[in-house]
Amino acid sequence: MQTIETPMRRFNPDEEVDYAIVGVGAGGGVLLQRLARAGFHVVGFDAGPFWDTERDWVSDEKGSHQLYWNDERITTGKHPLALGENNSGKGVGGGTVHWASFTPRFHPSDFRVYSQDGVGADWPISYWDLKPYYELIERELPVAGPAYYPWGDPHGYPYGPHPMGGVGDALIRGCTKLGIGVCAGGPVGILSASRADRPHCIYRGFCIQGCKVGAKASTLVTHVPDALAKGAEIRDRSMVSRVNLGNNRRVNGVSYFDRDGREHFQKAKAVVVAGYAIETPRLLLNSGLANSSGTVGRYLMVQAGNVVLGRFDQPVRMYKAPPAHALTEEFYETDPKRGFARGFAIQTVGPLPIAFAKQMMAAKGAWGWGMRRIMMDYNHWAAFGLLGEILPSADNRVEIATDQKDHWGIPVAKVTFNLYDNDQKLIAFGKRKTIDVMWAAGAEEVVQESRYAHLVGAARMGRNPETSVVDSFGRTHDVANLFVCDGSVMPTQGSANPGLTIMAIAARTADYLIEQGDAIFSSDRRDMRPPKFRRDLSPPDTWGHGMPAL
Amino acid sequence: MSRPHPGYYPGFRTLEQRRYWDAHTREVILDRVNNVPPIRFFSEDEARLMEAVCRHILPQDDRDKENWIPILPWIDSRMHENSGDGYRYEEMPPDREAYRLGLQAIEQIAQHLHGRGFLEIGEKAQDELLATLHDGKPPAAHDIWARMPIERFWRLLVQDCVSAYYSHPTAWDEIGFGGPAYPRAYMRLERGDPEPWEVEERRYEWSAPEDSVSDRYTPIGGQSEHHGGPQGGTH
Numbered sequence: 001m002q003t004i005e006t007p008m009r010r011f012n013p014d015e016e017v018d019y020a021i022v023g024v025g026a027g028g029g030v031l032l033q034r035l036a037r038a039g040f041h042v043v044g045f046d047a048g049p050f051w052d053t054e055r056d057w058v059s060d061e062k063g064s065h066q067l068y069w070n071d072e073r074i075t076t077g078k079h080p081l082a083l084g085e086n087n088s089g090k091g092v093g094g095g096t097v098h099w100a101s102f103t104p105r106f107h108p109s110d111f112r113v114y115s116q117d118g119v120g121a122d123w124p125i126s127y128w129d130l131k132p133y134y135e136l137i138e139r140e141l142p143v144a145g146p147a148y149y150p151w152g153d154p155h156g157y158p159y160g161p162h163p164m165g166g167v168g169d170a171l172i173r174g175c176t177k178l179g180i181g182v183c184a185g186g187p188v189g190i191l192s193a194s195r196a197d198r199p200h201c202i203y204r205g206f207c208i209q210g211c212k213v214g215a216k217a218s219t220l221v222t223h224v225p226d227a228l229a230k231g232a233e234i235r236d237r238s239m240v241s242r243v244n245l246g247n248n249r250r251v252n253g254v255s256y257f258d259r260d261g262r263e264h265f266q267k268a269k270a271v272v273v274a275g276y277a278i279e280t281p282r283l284l285l286n287s288g289l290a291n292s293s294g295t296v297g298r299y300l301m302v303q304a305g306n307v308v309l310g311r312f313d314q315p316v317r318m319y320k321a322p323p324a325h326a327l328t329e330e331f332y333e334t335d336p337k338r339g340f341a342r343g344f345a346i347q348t349v350g351p352l353p354i355a356f357a358k359q360m361m362a363a364k365g366a367w368g369w370g371m372r373r374i375m376m377d378y379n380h381w382a383a384f385g386l387l388g389e390i391l392p393s394a395d396n397r398v399e400i401a402t403d404q405k406d407h408w409g410i411p412v413a414k415v416t417f418n419l420y421d422n423d424q425k426l427i428a429f430g431k432r433k434t435i436d437v438m439w440a441a442g443a444e445e446v447v448q449e450s451r452y453a454h455l456v457g458a459a460r461m462g463r464n465p466e467t468s469v470v471d472s473f474g475r476t477h478d479v480a481n482l483f484v485c486d487g488s489v490m491p492t493q494g495s496a497n498p499g500l501t502i503m504a505i506a507a508r509t510a511d512y513l514i515e516q517g518d519a520i521f522s523s524d525r526r527d528m529r530p531p532k533f534r535r536d537l538s539p540p541d542t543w544g545h546g547m548p549a550l
Numbered sequence: 551m552s553r554p555h556p557g558y559y560p561g562f563r564t565l566e567q568r569r570y571w572d573a574h575t576r577e578v579i580l581d582r583v584n585n586v587p588p589i590r591f592f593s594e595d596e597a598r599l600m601e602a603v604c605r606h607i608l609p610q611d612d613r614d615k616e617n618w619i620p621i622l623p624w625i626d627s628r629m630h631e632n633s634g635d636g637y638r639y640e641e642m643p644p645d646r647e648a649y650r651l652g653l654q655a656i657e658q659i660a661q662h663l664h665g666r667g668f669l670e671i672g673e674k675a676q677d678e679l680l681a682t683l684h685d686g687k688p689p690a691a692h693d694i695w696a697r698m699p700i701e702r703f704w705r706l707l708v709q710d711c712v713s714a715y716y717s718h719p720t721a722w723d724e725i726g727f728g729g730p731a732y733p734r735a736y737m738r739l740e741r742g743d744p745e746p747w748e749v750e751e752r753r754y755e756w757s758a759p760e761d762s763v764s765d766r767y768t769p770i771g772g773q774s775e776h777h778g779g780p781q782g783g784t785h
Contacts, residue, residue: 058575059730062582062717069636076640084636165739202735212572212732315742315751319727353727357712361770367607367684367708368677368764375716376557376756378725379742414640 008228013266017041018521019513020254020268022240022283025094026499027486027506028274029219029227030137034510034537036232043233043266045256047279048091050236051220057210061354064209067091067098073278074401074414079452081302081417087455088278092236093220095276096499098208100324101189101216102347103143103500105134107152109333110494113391117334117341119422120391121299121491124463124472127153132533133504138187140542141217142195143500145186151329158547159192161185162201165321167348170310170382174441175328175346182328189217189500190322196541205319205350216322219503226539235266241410243271243287243482250524251289251482257408269521270481270513272474274506277301277455277488281398282413284459284469284484290476295469297398299460301493302417304388304427305453307349307359308434310443315379323350331433332495340425344388345495346434351383359383363447384438387453388430389495390423398458417452456487456498471526473512474505480524485509510537556612556756557724562749564719564729571730579730583719586620591629591646597622599653602669606680607711611759619721624714625649642702652703655691656683662690677763686771701771726751 011017018040021028032044048069051057058064069088075081089095108127113120131153138158145157162185164172175182185192190207194200201215214221224234237259244265246252253267273280281297284290327347334341351359353375360366360374401414419427431448438446462468465477470489476482487502511531513520519527565583568576589597604621629646642648659679660668668676682688683704688695715721722729728736728748736745744750758765 054572055574058578059571059732060575060578060717062713063575063578065633070634071636072634073637074640075637080639082637084634088636163739166742169740202732203737203739204731204735206730206732317726317728317742317744320736321739353716353722353725354713357716358709361705361708361712364767365684365769366767368680369609369758369762370765370767371608371708371712372612373756373758373765374767375721375725378727379751415637 009231009233011041011043011233013264016267016269017043018269019043019272020045020266021272021274022243022254023094023274023276023279023486024092024219024224024234025089025274025276025486026096026219026502028272029093029096029223030503030506031272031274031485031510032232032234033223033227033230033539034507035513036227036230037537038514041231043235043268044227045238045240045254046092046234046236047239048237050092050234051097051210053210053212053214053220057212059204059206059209059212061209061352067210071406071412072404073412074404076414077396077416078418081415081452083278083415086451087302087453088276092224092234093218096218097210097220099497099499100207100322100349101499102324102327102497103138103141103187103189104327104329104345104496105152105155106494106496106501107332110492113342113492119341121460121462123491124461129530130501130504130508133507134500136507136535136538137500137503140538141189141222142191142542143187143189144192145188146183149183149187150181151332156547157187162188162190162192162322162325165203165318165325165350166316167318167350167382167384168321168326170312170316170441171326171328171346171348171384171437174437174439177440178437180328180330180437182326184326186325188322188324191215201322203321205321205323205352207322207324223539239408239410240283241286241408243273243283243289245287245289245479249479251479261408270483272483272485274484274486276486277458278398278413278415280484280486280488281458282400285400286411290469290478290482292478293466293468295460295467297458298394298396299392299457299491300396300398300415300417300455301390301392301457301490302452303454303493303495304344304386304390304423304430305451306386306427306431306434306448307351307451308384308386308431308438308446308448309359309363310382310438310441311377311380311445312382312443313380316382317379318350318382319352321350324348329495331430338429340422340429342389342391342426343495344386344426344430346437347385347387349383349385353378356381359449362449382438382441382443384434385453386427386430386434387495387497388426389493391420392457392460392492393418393420454493454498456490456493459484459488460491461489462491471528474509475526480526481520483509552612552614554614554617555720555723557726558751558753559723559726559749560752562723562726564722564727567729567747570734572732575730575732579719582717586623587627589623589626591626596650596653597626599657599668600625602676603656603680603707604711606677606764607708608715617720619715619718621711621714625710628710639702641699643698645706648698648703648706651694651698652707655688655694658691658694659688674761674763681763684770685768704770
């Protein structure tokens with residue numbers, strides 16, 4: 001068991017720190033670690049707790065409710081999104097505490113969706129700009145997976161693939177029977193062998209309840225310890241309510257409520273908002289900042305996450321093994337024959353009993369004796385997740401609910417979501433294909449539940465300040481010392497789980513900020529040259545490990 | 551006819567494995583088993599009604615009464631603490647109000663159909679009444695359903711019931727779920743094989759009471775496709 005020593009540097013709120021980072025999740029955690037390592041004075045704020053993984057976390061579904069963002073938000077639209085445990089973490093490590101840790105890269109095509117397909121948007125950076133950072137983060141987590149991963153830009157993984165659980169077996173069987181390529185044992189940010197003080201995976205299946213083992217990567221265990229060792233401070237249970245605009249159209253710090261509800265102001269030379277795709281736009285909107293384009297909160301995206309469940313004659317026991325352990329990206333790219341743009345992946349998922357019961361309620365309408373009956377067969381079911389690209393739309397958005405405030409008195413977020421024509425065609429096709437694979441695997445009954453996974457967009461990056469919020473380094477177009485560093489900067493989302501890409505973007509932003517140095521704090525000039533790629537900012541003992549040859 | 555422990559895994563008791571669980575998990579689960587909270591949110595009348603409703607959402611008549619899994623106390627506890635799930639559908643009232651409205655509606659439907667309260671109409675009629683909620687075709691209380699979409703209320707109710715029931719070790723024994731596995735781990739990952747301490751499945755002819763309405767599968771609201779239902783984290 002890894003223990004994190006929490007004695008840390010404490011900055012005085014009157015002391016002007018270099019960077020205040022709001023949110024210590026996938027993006028904020030990586031950025032905090034690198035800025036600290038480069039010698040900056042940096043404070044990370046998180047609305048949730050600094051977890052003691054041994055004392056706070058449990059091997060239990062219901063007992064893990066505290067990991068999620070449970071404060072109220074309003075959800076609406078034709079296809080209103082479930083939030084909370086579905087996609088929103090709270091606490092140091094953020095979403096990486098409860099992610100299943102699938103860590104595929106985006107494909108090169110993901111960065112040129114508008115050019116290639118005439119829909120969505122292009123990114124202001126290419127896959128090749130991010131590639132070195134993907135390689136870096138894959139070693140820092142590290143990622144376990146096959147030696148040859150064939151999709152997108154083919155590559156291999158530093159840690160060996162995991163053994164298969166019953167669900168992975170079914171996915172491989174079904175895909176193989178249909179002639180669909182499939183990868184087993186990763187890519188997942190879960191240790192298949194121990195590294196330093198982090199033990200290997202024990203296959204207990206509670207990944208999304210927080211990995212008590214320490215085998216699953218979260219920035220809490222991969223980056224935060226190094227950040228603290230290098231002099232960063234994390235102020236946990238501290239809810240930032242406002243980023244403050246000072247003189248000369250520059251921000252000068254953040255207002256926040258501490259764990260006792262007292263309000264403070266932390267001075268900072270620059271501010272990075274890293275609160276993910278709902279809290280980031282909420283904070284920017286509540287602060288009245290960075291929205292001259294009117295795009296803050298817009299182009300919010302989720303991925304289609306239909307769960308397809310199949311009952312098998314023989315037991316599966318899908319609670320064993322990590323939920324994330326096999327997938328296919330064979331349908332990832334646009335195929336004109338399908339009649340819609342972009343594509344999808346099919347992945348293993350492993351719902352535990354409560355999640356499975358809710359899925360059976362939704363998929364079969366189970367209740368009463370019918371619920372009891374189907375649940376007695378829990379061990380016979382396997383579950384696949386569709387992960388489908390939904391295109392950005394200006395009307396899918398985060399706004400401020402003017403009539404409702406949270407317990408701090410901060411206006412809450414209102415989230416509107418609708419599916420559009422391409423999305424619906426893609427989901428119908430992807431669902432059908434996932435169901436076909438489940439039948440081919442040998443299931444005797446197949447049902448499905450419509451749902452959505454992940455949250456990105458809502459403060460997108462772009463070259464044009466009139467249609468985007470930040471530039472390609474995460475700097476807001478409007479305010480020279482205000483940055484965004486999380487999934488909300490994504491203009492499109494591919495059909496890969498976003499965590500790895502968020503971290504890669506954060507590592508690139510870090511290189512930029514470090515290279516720019518004091519110019520960030522004093523100048524409004526924007527140097528748009530890409531930064532030099534640095535390998536010396538990784539946490540200790542994570543760079544230079546062997547990689548499979550292609 | 552009831553058994554001490556229904557389910558296809560005879561003799562399997564997750565709690566007997568508790569010495570292999572980590573201390574905090576053990577503490578949380580034993581507390582759940584041993585310290586069932588008192589009713590604090592629902593009034594006495596509401597609690598009696600809710601108790602009867604829960605008995606239909608997750609019936610346990612096949613289990614000896616002393617082993618029944620408490621459901622209502624956990625819903626009451628969540629309401630008492632006003633603890634949420636992180637979002638509210640715009641057209642839904644807050645959960646506390648939703649339950650109060652839902653119970654009023656159930657009472658009104660019972661009066662409309664039978665001229666008596668829900669508690670007085672008998673098991674079968676209770677089952678049938680709840681099925682009208684499931685089907686989205688309530689015969690009365692339309693003013694309440696105008697303020698609260700019936701499908702959302704039904705999902706809230708069923709979700710809260712399953713969350714209580716399937717968080718209990720007795721339910722894990724019933725379905726053959728291994729339960730907590732840290733720090734000991736699982737070793738047999740493939741082919742659904744049991745761990746040495748788990749039990750092989752032994753099926754028997756399990757059946758719901760003959761007059762049960764709920765031992766069948768029809769879509770909620772009677773439609774075939776739904777969006778925006780419960781979306782527990784799986785990715």
